[in-house]
Amino acid sequence: MEPHLKILHTVSETVSRTLDVEEILKTALEALTHVTGHEIASVHLVATDGVTLELRAERGLSQQMREVNRALTVGEGIIGRVASSGATVVVRDVMGSPDLLPSAQAIVRRDRIRGFVCVPIAARGRMLGTLSLGRQTNDPFDEGEVTLLEATAQQIAIALDNARLSSELVHAEKLSAVGELASGVAHEINNPLTTILGLAQLLLSRADVTPAVHERIALMADEASRAAGIVQNLLMFARHYPPERRPCSLVDAVQRVIALKSYQLELDKVRVTTELDHSPIVWADENQMQQVLLNLVQNAHQAMARQEGERVLTVRLRPRDRHVAIEVLDSGPGIPASLLSRIFDPFFTTKPPGEGSGLGLSVSYGIVGQHGGRLYAENRPEGGAMFVVELPTGERA
Ligand SMILES: Nc1ncnc2c1ncn2[C@@H]1O[C@H](COP(=O)(O)OP(=O)(O)O)[C@@H](O)[C@H]1O
Ligand SMILES: [Mg+2]
Known part of the structure; x- marks a missing residue:
């Protein structure tokens, strides 16, 4: 099989087999860095704050390179710009790129990174992160390699989307089963509670109860309305109408x-x-x-x-x-x-x-x-x- 096809095959096989995002990222980067050797690869994912790009997987990065890449900002630097624009960036010599973060310049030079390519990871119109590849040799990334990277990013996007959907589904299922039970119980409890509360309030309004009895009835009324509040919450939670x-x-x-x-x-x-x-x-x-x-x-x-x-x-x-x-x-x-x-x-x-x-x-x-x-x-x-x-x-x- 052609090497590029083989890489894609490995990645898509993993995506279809597991929902484990970490494993998928690791497999993808491993497969990619086998293209010609030499390469370094990294995946950044957009954090829940929507602006931080977290380094979630990498291969071949030096200690310092890992440090400067650990948390990037959407819109800043080469990788950050890919995340904000959604467009692939290919550079022949990363040292010459005006977008290179000042904090990364010395490390890029020391690690002798030359060619660099970064592609967006996006699913259903939502920016999820970036996939980057760099190399120390002089040959620039060619069209075939860029296409391969984009296809891999797409696989990763599908995997991330699957993982999110499945965790939401599990949650929704739990909600509906418990919700139905809760609404049944809540309705049953509501009637006796209303009676207790009503009678207690009636007694409180009478002039012939002693202060000591009055205090106890007030407590009963308070506790009954606290219970009613819980039932209210349960019903709200089981409510399916919009x-x-x-x-x-x-x-x-x-x-x-x-x-x-x-x-x-x-x-x-x-x-x-x-x-x-x-x-x-x-x-x-x-x-x-x-x-x-x-x-x-x-x-x-x-x-x-x-x-x-x-x-x-x-x-x-x-x-x-x-x-x-x-x-x-x-x-x-x-x-x-x-x-x-x-x-x-x-x-x-x-x-x-x-x-x-x-x-x-x-x-x-x-x-x-x-x-x-x-x-x-x-x-x-x-x-x-x-x-x-x-x-x-x-x-x-
Ligand atoms: N601001 C918070 N800081 C730390 N833990 C929290 C916070 N909010 C919620 N939690 C955790 O989430 C749990 C569930 O919260 P919630 O559904 O409101 O139920 P409850 O408040 O009745 O325990 C809490 O018991 C607590 O462990
Ligand atoms: Mg609470």
Whole structure:
């Protein structure tokens, strides 16, 4: 078989066999660097922040080359420009390229990298990353090699897309099974709860109960309405009908939620900062958006309350390409890496009973999804967690 075809065959065989992104990248780079020897190869993927390009796989890179390549920025340098333009770049001598990052110049010279080619990795109109190949010999990359690289990038894109879709599907399945169960139980519990609450309130309004009895009945009423709140959450979570969407201002929603929580936040010495200059109108169910924000702020508060040190809650609105992002940042302990994939699961909680039901994030995830948006979490490099609600902007998006 022709060597180029053989490489593609190896890559596509791996893509069809596994969903393991790391394995696919490793196989692809290994196969590619066998084209003529000499070559170095790397794959950068766009991080969840949309601007950082993370080095996710490499072959043949020197220690320093790895360092300068570890995190790049979309739009900057040769690789960053490929990620922003979506167009392949081929350079004969990378030292002579005006786009070469100043920080990389000395290392490129020392490692004697000459020819360089970088192709975009994109799936369904979404930029996912870049695939780069460099070589120390004088022969430039020819058309056949560039085509091979583009085809490999396409295979990698398919693999990344598959991996993402399959994890979303697994999550959706979990949501619907638990959701159906929850809605059945919630409806059953709602009726007796309403009766208890109603009767308790009736008793409270009577003049002939002693203060001691009054206090106990008040407690019963409080607890019954707390239970009703949980049921409400369950129903919301099991709700399959679409949200009632109207043009709404996210600034208002954020401010209302912060006002609602300000007393409790103050008690726990949490400083609140906001960056709300950017205020697009989104088509959204305002109540549901507020519920999402309240869940995120509540979680941030609880996470910070559990540890000493400065407590800062930041809520900011940021424009992103055809989206707006609401970011909720805290200075708490962050989310252990082993739990990151589970926090959105229904009933997943690390909190003691009474403090957490494990429904906040899964309900929020469902709401944001119904709005055509995305909810995700990451740990901040400086410590603490960041939750991002990404919503489409524009007319009835
Ligand atoms: N800001 C945060 N910092 C650290 N961990 C968090 C944060 N937000 C959520 N989590 C984790 O995610 C879990 C699930 O959150 P959630 O669905 O709101 O349920 P609950 O708050 O009732 O536990 C929490 O128990 C906690 O372990
Ligand atoms: Mg919560």
